[in-house]
Amino acid sequence: MEVGRGLDAVFAPRSIAIFGASDDVTKIGGRPLQFLQKYGYRGAILPINRKGGTVQSLPAHASLAELSQVPDLALMAVPPEAVLEAVRDCAARGVRAAVILSSGFSEMGEAGARLQAEIGEVARSSGMRVVGPNCLGAIGVPERSIATFSVALEAAFPNEGPVGIVSQSGNLGSYTMRLAVERGIGISRLLTTGNECDVDIADGIAALAGDPGTRVILCCMETCRHAGKLLRALAMAREAGKPVIVLKVGVSDAGSAAAASHTGALAGSDAVFDAVLRKAGALRVPSIEQLIEVGHAVAVAGAAGLPRGGRVALVTASGGFGVLMADAASAQGLELPRLSAATQARILSALPYASPANPVDMTAQVSSRPELLVQVLSAVAEDPGCDAILLQSAYAFQMPRLRDVYLAALEQVRRDHPAKPILLCCKAPRDTAAQLHRMGLATVETIDVACATLAALVRLGTADRVPAEVVAALPPAEPLPAEPLPADAFAGEAGAKAVLAKAGLPVLREATATSREGALAAARDIGFPVVLKIVSPDIAHKTEVGGVVVGIASEEQLGAEYDAMRARVAQKAPAARIAGVLVAQMARSGTELILGTTRDPVFGPVVMVGLGGIFAEVLRDVALQPAPVSEAEAMRMLRSLKAFALLDGARGRPPADVAAAARAVAALSRFAAQHADTVAEIDINPLVVLDQGQGAFALDALLVPATTTKDTP
16 A cells, blocks of 8 residues: 555545534544534534434434435544444445544553454555544644544644644644644644554655645654555655654663674664664654754745754854853754854954854944844855854844844845855744744744754755665565575574675685694694684673684694683583684784674664774664665765774774775675574674775674564564
């Protein structure tokens, strides 16, 4: 089924039947009927009540069969045991969509879940879209279509505007709408999906992506039930140029349980969700307040409000405020470039006592001659090293003497520089703020929130520079191999590296020996110096039992170290099965990374890269992406690491071969996608990255088999 299909019947129905319609406006079946009449819905309202008669002054019908017309939308507020029959009747009659407000389904246990599953099957077999059950419903603001009992509508109906809201939680979605309305934001659509027996949050995002009246999508999400649908919906929004801002509540503990590999411990499912959103070009925010503020800024400023980079000019009339702004902007990762000499000269020609570098302190002079604001802002807006402007004013918009001059100056700057993002940090009366918003200038009241909002706009504005490589179900980059992996792939390091080498992972020469003499022969063939490693299916971390010896330079040393290692391992892991020793070429020194994959329960295989060695789980400096990734994506993952400076030649170090590291990440991701059904985790720790042009090599590897059937994401 096409994601988002058929929701026009939910948002813009020509007629609405209300099952369980009531005269009591405090009941779930009474409130929507009251709202529809109160706020002027122009379509047909068809109350259905088994007693017939009239309901809230409208003629009521005892059943759907009595209606002379087929409604577009059925709104259900009847007991759960009556819902299934009503849904079947609607499907048989050709009703296009149903919104089930009633509760008592999967949230109540096994019996309710079975009933909900039957409703979902009716939806799938008939093509009728079903929202819910156990949801707060939907609103189409331009059409004044109301399929909700939300108390948020008791006082007033939202103003029409560009912000669409989709939420799994009814109360959270309704509260988001209320906060948006209080913030002066106009609403296009509200959809709450509840238990999601048919319509889910991905359908809502996709429908809003195709809605002409929606420019920005606010999303409140608890979980993702269908990874492929969500990725398709986010891709649709991206292609339509509509930013998706996500508040994800509830951090899953699925990834925090003990895992067999470092990768499993490092890649929790919440981090995977972050990676999926980044790859899809969506923005995740940490709070409902930031959801509202970023949504407001995008809705007000449109495309002009999305910076093309993170270089920000701060403009204020106070040195103290300038310092506060600089601290807050830096904490959000924004760059504060020094303005060009030409820009500074223009500022000083207007305000000789200003501080023109960045932050720009206009000083109190601007209060006596506020028209100079045009000259200062124009100079800053035309500086090629500036991507956005944050203008702070403590009092100007509250003082009649200054307000009109500031408004006129900003209107001129906005007209002369329509593509330069400008965010205002100010406290303005509602009518003044509305006037600024009409100019396309978003307002935020506090410095910290303003800088956080601007940083979020930067992430949205730069997201579309990353190629949209989001696909429906993350298929492998190459066909699945014809034969399954050999059993010894999971038995230990040697088998794991053998299959990974065939997949394109770089490894050093090595051989497995089952005796002292065999180890000596292998070392002669490989060439000294060599490394000795114990081979055992029961020992995942060899260093912990003394099972690794490096730098063996001669046959005499090898013989002694072989005997000593076997003795140590026998003492520290007496129950471990020993398959022999691995004799490996000694690697040159380089920068150590950890590489790995894990299998997210929703999004499937995920590839990870980070600082390696013993610090992997301590520093937790890792980058994640759904697998497979291209070499270009792998390079972006590496560059996102805080430790990238170590690879890039920090403090006189020679640059590392990051291209080889990126090739290794991409190859591992393809292997993980190809073997998603049989491999749960892969751990390569370390991947030693040599100097530029000299390659990278996996020194240790572990494959963890999938022990349970994997649901296709």
